[in-house]
Amino acid sequence: MQRIESVQNAMEQAKQVSAAILGLPRPEPEVAWFWSDQFDVKLKIAGLSVDPDEIILRGSPSSDAFSVLHLRQGALICVETVNMTADFMASKKIIARGNKLSAAALLDTQIPLKALVV
Numbered sequence: 675m676q677r678i679e680s681v682q683n684a685m686e687q688a689k690q691v692s693a694a695i696l697g698l699p700r701p702e703p704e705v706a707w708f709w710s711d712q713f714d715v716k717l718k719i720a721g722l723s724v725d726p727d728e729i730i731l732r733g734s735p736s737s738d739a740f741s742v743l744h745l746r747q748g749a750l751i752c753v754e755t756v757n758m759t760a761d762f763m764a765s766k767k768i769i770a771r772g773n774k775l776s777a778a779a780l781l782d783t784q785i786p787l788k789a790l791v792v
């Protein structure tokens with residue numbers, strides 16, 4: 675059990691609870707996500723970094739856009755993106771599918787993460 679303090683999680687819980695109350699089919703659960711704008715930095719996080727065994731830096735923190743990918747047993751479980759909305763959007767789908775990924779492909783910024791969504 676984990677308490678997640680974010681607007682998106684509050685909305686997701688409302689969808690799940692209202693479907694249960696009305697006896698409707700459960701909506702497909704959404705991957706937990708969070709965003710915050712800090713001056714010119716757009717921070718977006720998807721998934722939960724629980725027991726990652728590999729952390730991959732995609733891009734460079736010295737640039738104004740990079741992502742940090744958290745993997746467990748070869749599967750992406752969490753991404754933290756800084757001014758990298760495309761990585762965030764693709765990662766959300768990759769996390770939901772739970773497929774295994776090659777670290778080399780994740781490190782290669784020439785390969786868009788959306789190309790790894792299967």
Ligand SMILES: Cc1cc2nc3c(=O)[nH]c(=O)nc-3n(C[C@H](O)[C@H](O)[C@H](O)COP(=O)(O)OP(=O)(O)OC[C@H]3O[C@@H](n4cnc5c(N)ncnc54)[C@H](O)[C@@H]3O)c2cc1C
Pocket residue numbers: 678679680681682684708709710
């Ligand atoms: C300083 C701060 C910054 C945050 N920044 C972010 C952020 O950048 N991004 C993000 O995703 N999340 C952020 N959060 C978290 C986010 O605001 C909460 O997770 C979210 O608002 C929870 O939604 P909720 O509907 O469960 O509760 P709330 O938004 O707290 O709504 C509960 C409502 O119920 C009302 N209420 C309470 N008791 C009663 C009662 N007895 N009778 C009638 N009405 C009652 C309250 O007045 C309130 O309007 C932040 C929170 C704080 C405090």
